[in-house]
Amino acid sequence: MRAIILVIDSLGVGEMADVPEVRPQDIGANTLKHVSEYKNNYRLTNLELMGAGLVVESKNIEKVSNPIASYGCSNLEHEGADTFQGHQEIVGSKPKKALRQPFKECIYKVKSELEKAGYTVTIPDPKRPFLLVNGIVVVADNIEADIGLNYNVTAPLDYVSFEEELKIGQIIRNNVKVGRVIVLGGRGITVKDILNAIEVKSDEIVGVNSTKAGVYNKGYMVRHLGYGIDPNVQVTTILKKHGFDVSLIGKAADVINCDGADYNPCVDTETVLNILLDKLNSVSHGLIMANVQETDLAGHSQDVEKYAEKLKLVDDYLPKIIDKMKGDDILFITGDHGNDPTIGHNHHTREKALLLVYGKKLKPVNLGERKTLSDIGATIANYFGVEKTENGESFLNMMK
Numbered sequence: 001m002r003a004i005i006l007v008i009d010s011l012g013v014g015e016m017a018d019v020p021e022v023r024p025q026d027i028g029a030n031t032l033k034h035v036s037e038y039k040n041n042y043r044l045t046n047l048e049l050m051g052a053g054l055v056v057e058s059k060n061i062e063k064v065s066n067p068i069a070s071y072g073c074s075n076l077e078h079e080g081a082d083t084f085q086g087h088q089e090i091v092g093s094k095p096k097k098a099l100r101q102p103f104k105e106c107i108y109k110v111k112s113e114l115e116k117a118g119y120t121v122t123i124p125d126p127k128r129p130f131l132l133v134n135g136i137v138v139v140a141d142n143i144e145a146d147i148g149l150n151y152n153v154t155a156p157l158d159y160v161s162f163e164e165e166l167k168i169g170q171i172i173r174n175n176v177k178v179g180r181v182i183v184l185g186g187r188g189i190t191v192k193d194i195l196n197a198i199e200v201k202s203d204e205i206v207g208v209n210s211t212k213a214g215v216y217n218k219g220y221m222v223r224h225l226g227y228g229i230d231p232n233v234q235v236t237t238i239l240k241k242h243g244f245d246v247s248l249i250g251k252a253a254d255v256i257n258c259d260g261a262d263y264n265p266c267v268d269t270e271t272v273l274n275i276l277l278d279k280l281n282s283v284s285h286g287l288i289m290a291n292v293q294e295t296d297l298a299g300h301s302q303d304v305e306k307y308a309e310k311l312k313l314v315d316d317y318l319p320k321i322i323d324k325m326k327g328d329d330i331l332f333i334t335g336d337h338g339n340d341p342t343i344g345h346n347h348h349t350r351e352k353a354l355l356l357v358y359g360k361k362l363k364p365v366n367l368g369e370r371k372t373l374s375d376i377g378a379t380i381a382n383y384f385g386v387e388k389t390e391n392g393e394s395f396l397n398m399m400k
Helices: 031-036 045-050 083-090 107-116 162-173 191-196 235-241 269-282 294-300 304-323 374-384
Strands: 002-008 012-015 070-074 131-133 137-141 150-156 180-186 198-200 206-208 221-226 245-250 262-264 286-292 330-334 351-358 366-370
Touching: 002 083, 002 269, 002 304, 002 374, 012 031, 031 304, 045 304, 045 351, 083 180, 083 221, 083 374, 107 131, 107 162, 137 162, 137 191, 150 162, 150 191, 150 206, 162 180, 162 221, 191 198, 235 245, 235 286, 235 374, 245 269, 269 286, 269 304, 294 304, 330 374, 351 366
Parallel strands: 002 286, 002 330, 070 366, 150 180, 245 262, 245 286
Antiparallel strands: 012 351, 070 351, 131 137, 137 150, 137 206, 180 221, 198 206, 330 351
16 A cells, blocks of 8 residues: 655646735736646646646646546645645645744844854845855845745855754754745855855845755755644654655655655656656555656746646656556645746745546546645545544545
């Protein structure tokens, strides 16, 4: 018995009902529709067969009369549109309301706490406020998410260990209440590369453009330190405590905390999918959770063609995944928010997430519009017969 969660990062299927009030910049967002329509002959044959065309209106995705999977969409219960919070929600956490605060508003408190811990901390440019720790680690706003949601701690890992960078990140985490402190770094870069990639997004936000700095190019490492997250109420940890295997692949390995899990961090889409196939050969009982991140990166770059290319690659791999599934396996395909590359800005979009569920012994049904992404985690807990997750309602009985 195995459950597979394939998160196609940022695959949204239309703005949520509260968007006009809370995020008017996202009005009209529909990532799957707009990516699938970027050119006339673009097709997602396997997502189409699973019922994607019954969830989103697209001239290039047919509404099949007999989908092979159950289909629907999930609302985001977390505030905004956030990868970390989306994944915590998927595995069963009830989102907690974090503080929104641009880093400049707490920069002196963080500076003081780091200095108390023995670090040398400077503010190199008061007009563009960020911290430089020991002359090598940069602490600033995250410029990809909404204003004030997350802070980034960025380092060149040829000059400082990731473990040491994590210590800095944990001190910051203990002294701020924003949603995430993201500790990240890469090899083959210098602190000069990082400083040259600092961008001012508004009067409130100053941060590192990680792509421009080359952080992702070689030896990339990352850890997300979240606010108010208890792994013990998530289906990943619940299953692990019951003796099931838990494998986390791609960005899922960066954002899910599960003691004893098999961690497989990577970014390249084909690598993620091939590791998933390998796990289907080696894992007999348990949960395999993979995240395809490059779709989201394409969204941030506002690159419709790149998004479509990565999404098509996932679509091409679906028959291989299904072929390796056993009779009692269950596959969940979902997004975690949106990131419509045509919307006119380079931030996540607050969209409902695609939901497709396939099992050889399950009947395909319309799952409707789910209240929360946590229904996925709740359904998996129900499927394995373990205790409930903190949040979500199982829809397993709908497919029996």
